[in-house]
Amino acid sequence: MRNALVLICIAAAALSFSSCSKTKKLARQHSELEDTYQTLKRDMSEAEVTLEGEKVKVVLPEAVLFNVNSADMNAEYLPILAKMATILNKYDKTSVLITGYTDVTGTESYNLDLSKKRAESAKSVLVKNQVNSGRIFTWGLGDKNPVADNKTLEGRKQNRRVEYVILYDYKPSKE
Template identity: 35%
Template sequence: MVMMCALVGVASCTTVNPYTGEQQRSKAATGAAVGAGVGALVGIASSSDSKKRKERALKGAGIGAIAGAGVGYYMDVQEAELRRELEETGVSVTRDGDNIILNMPGNITFDIDSATVKGEFIPVLESVSKVLTEYRSTMIEVAGHTDSTGGERYNMLLSQNRAQAVANQLIGLGVEAVRLDIVGFGQSRPIASNDSVAGRAQNRRVELTVLPLVE
């Protein structure tokens, strides 16, 4: 089932690092917009009304929200742990305001025309789930994307199946299903030109967007 949520922006704030006792300012740098176009399905980054429904569902499941002033720091620490866990795995970590985007390129996640997660990629998802299960006050969009090769309907189905496959792995590794939104965008949200081999390779990906659950 696909549920839809919205991207949340929270201003940066000064918090106390519990490990050092020092004050620090949380990051609120806004990254570049990812992709363009209109897909058949709307994801986390598109609907504020759906986000509110999702937040109510999470709270109903006993998953606590973060107090507004602590959101930035909570995501800062989570980002740092994800970067440490995913170093040299081929997965990029991008900060967009108080959200974290993990870009999982298709060449390391799936074989061509397959929606079965590669065995060698499972340890990477184990590293991701390790952090996601530690920082539970978040929602996660799992979004599949393809290049423009092949038919639009086929690409949409492939992107959905790949997103679902990654989500199933995360659930099996302990991430609560209620926290996940699974969506396929097909070829509608490229991050590079589909006119080149290199560009198409960038467009074939699964992205995880981690958003804070805010009080």
């Protein structure tokens, strides 16, 4: 009986230590994300930077990043993205998920392909600015999730965009 009690105490202590270790790791991750958020918010006034749970989202709200039918990034925004790259390089345990979008002027398959190219174009700008490509993941979602009315010229301009989500040490699932 005494041996069983000792084993239970050892197991409880191990679980407590493991839980404590996990809590410290999560706190460290959140702290790094919080620092990343604060730095982006302070240094990138032209961007909308939000901290949403365990991710930082960066959107250039007034940016016309892409012309119609183009995956070439508007050169006007390259210095802003270079600034973002500098910040990302400071926080090298973070990962960046880049999602590309289009307006509705095109077929579904064309828009999906174009949105993927836009995300890859945004990735290439960060890579040219020394962000490790292994930290950057891209997706294209076509004309899904519009941020503005696709019935207007101004709305379609805003929907031709990429969004950046920054996570701590993201590893994609291997499904």
